[in-house]
Amino acid sequence: MAELTPSQRTWKEFKRNKIAVAGLVFILLSVLIAVLGYLVMPDSTPLANKMTIQLSIKKPGATFTMLRIRKSEPVDTVNLFTKMLHGQPSFYTDVPITGYHFAMDSIYVDEYIGEEDKPEKKAYSVVEVITGKKLPDLVNKHPAFGPKLVNAKQLDEKIISEQIIKRTFWLGTDTYGRDLLSRLILGARVSLAVGFMSVIISLLLGITVGAVAGYFGGWVDLSLSWLMNILWALPALLLVIAISFALGKGLWEVFIAVGLSMWVEVGRLVRGQVLGLKQVEFIEAARSMGFNNARIIRRHILPNIIGPILVLASSNFASAILLEAGLSFLGFGAQPPMPTWGSMIKEHYGYIIMNSAYLAILPGLAIMLMVYAFNLVTVGLRDAFDIKSQSTRI
Numbered sequence: 370m371a372e373l374t375p376s377q378r379t380w381k382e383f384k385r386n387k388i389a390v391a392g393l394v395f396i397l398l399s400v401l402i403a404v405l406g407y408l409v410m411p412d413s414t415p416l417a418n419k420m421t422i423q424l425s426i427k428k429p430g431a432t433f434t435m436l437r438i439r440k441s442e443p444v445d446t447v448n449l450f451t452k453m454l455h456g457q458p459s460f461y462t463d464v465p466i467t468g469y470h471f472a473m474d475s476i477y478v479d480e481y482i483g484e485e486d487k488p489e490k491k492a493y494s495v496v497e498v499i500t501g502k503k504l505p506d507l508v509n510k511h512p513a514f515g516p517k518l519v520n521a522k523q524l525d526e527k528i529i530s531e532q533i534i535k536r537t538f539w540l541g542t543d544t545y546g547r548d549l550l551s552r553l554i555l556g557a558r559v560s561l562a563v564g565f566m567s568v569i570i571s572l573l574l575g576i577t578v579g580a581v582a583g584y585f586g587g588w589v590d591l592s593l594s595w596l597m598n599i600l601w602a603l604p605a606l607l608l609v610i611a612i613s614f615a616l617g618k619g620l621w622e623v624f625i626a627v628g629l630s631m632w633v634e635v636g637r638l639v640r641g642q643v644l645g646l647k648q649v650e651f652i653e654a655a656r657s658m659g660f661n662n663a664r665i666i667r668r669h670i671l672p673n674i675i676g677p678i679l680v681l682a683s684s685n686f687a688s689a690i691l692l693e694a695g696l697s698f699l700g701f702g703a704q705p706p707m708p709t710w711g712s713m714i715k716e717h718y719g720y721i722i723m724n725s726a727y728l729a730i731l732p733g734l735a736i737m738l739m740v741y742a743f744n745l746v747t748v749g750l751r752d753a754f755d756i757k758s759q760s761t762r763i
Contacts, residue, residue: 379676382753389749392742399739403558407456408449410551411539415456417551418706423465423482424546426725427538436469436478437461437532438493439501461532469533471495471525495524498532540731544716549728552708553735559709560690560739563623567689568682570628575635576678580666582636583643594640600633605688606695613701620703623696627689638681642674676754683750687743694736710736 373381384390407413424433444460465481467488476495479488496502540550582593600608612626646652647670655665696702697711705712710732717728 379753383749386749386752389745389752392745392749395738395742396746399557399742400561402554403561404453406453406555406558408453410548410554411536412548412551413452413457414459416706417456417547417555417708419459419463419547421463421465421542421546423480424538424542425544426720426728427542427546428725429539429541429549429727430537431541432535432537433465433481434467435534435536436464436466436476436493436498436528437534438464438498439532441501463536466533471521474521474524476525476528495521495528498528499524541727543713543728549731552713553710553731556708556710556713556732557735557739559620559703559707560693560736562620563627563693564686564689566624567627567631567692568686570625571631571635571685572678572682574628575632576639576671578632579636579639580643580671583640584647584662584666584670586644590640593636597633597636597640601637605630605692609692609696610699610701613696618701618704620707623693623702626696627692630692631685631689634685635678635681638677639674642677643670646670646673676750680747680750680754683743683747687740687747690736690740690743 402409410417412419424431427433439461440459444458447455447457464478466478467481468479470477474495475492476498477490477492480491482489538548538550540548540553543549543552578593578597582590582597608630609626612629613622616622616625643666652665652669655669660668693702693709694711694714697709698715700715702711703709713732714729717725720726720728721730
């Protein structure tokens with residue numbers, strides 16, 4: 370039987386930890402849903418920001434009948450990739466109704482305006498509902514198509530089949546009548562993106578500084594260690610807020626701010642690992658063969674400390690999600706109407722005592738589950754890279 374490579378052995382050890390594997394599966398499913406984004410969201414409009422004020426703060430599972438009225442301004446149809454990344458602007462204005470009937474060339478509806486208020490009776494031209502344009506304008510623009518439009522029965526059937534729909538809000542709506550499930554999914558994309566970009570920035574900076582400090586020693590190590598110790602003494606959230614003040618408010622600014630606040634931990638870890646490795650025999654052999662310092666660090670030292678780095682990266686991913694949520698809650702993160710889990714809690718935490726606690730609990734639960742999943746993976750990676758544990762099991 371062929372001997373397992375280090376990576377295969379590590380993966381085998383990781384799979385033994387069923388809870389860590391469950392955490393990894395949860396993360397992968399969350400990443401898949403976040404990447405698909407608008408393709409799987411009930412509200413596929415940009416930033417899931419389709420407001421229906423009449424449907425403000427509706428309970429999970431609430432279902433309403435909607436009359437979809439075509440918008441008068443032109444709306445372009447985007448391709449699949451663009452829709453996945455940025456969403457598709459809506460072609461319709463949704464009006465919640467409790468009943469309707471047709472008479473002559475109009476549709477008369479009972480428009481829903483609240484649980485305790487009587488429906489408001491309104492009338493809409495069937496042609497305007499379908500086309501978004503008045504009949505004279507439409508006939509003048511498309512004379513050949515005009516006679517077909519005035520067939521009242523066909524127009525009524527078209528509205529009933531295509532523009533009167535049932536819409537279910539599986540997790541309810543927020544204070545602006547927006548679909549909460551869609552905004553939670555988009556919030557997952559923001560949180561995972563912040564975690565990923567922040568970890569990349571912190572790894573690039575931390576590995577570079579830590580490797581240089583640990584390998585060269587002397588005044589270089591003293592200077593860089595002094596810098597890391599100063600930054601290490603600052604509370605992470607305060608440091609992120611300070612960087613955000615300097616860079617401004619926005620999603621990319623959050624990436625940079627969180628990444629710059631997390632690299633010190635990576636740098637300290639890498640420095641300590643490099644100090645322990647730089648005097649071993651194979652490194653001395655590489656020096657005697659004439660390899661330059663950059664090659665020795667890149668090809669011989671860093672591959673041997675990848676385990677602790679991956680463990681710390683997983684832990685930092687969870688920390689980045691918490692930092693982003695804290696920033697958004699304080700108003701320094703991504704700005705409205707972009708949905709983030711932290712900003713959703715900020716907007717609705719007052720409803721916890723008003724019989725609508727789900728508005729704040731659901732995004733809080735999403736943060737908790739995502740952070741917990743990364744912590745499970747961190748523990749699994751730590752055990753998988755633990756050579757003593759592996760040798761004991763063998």
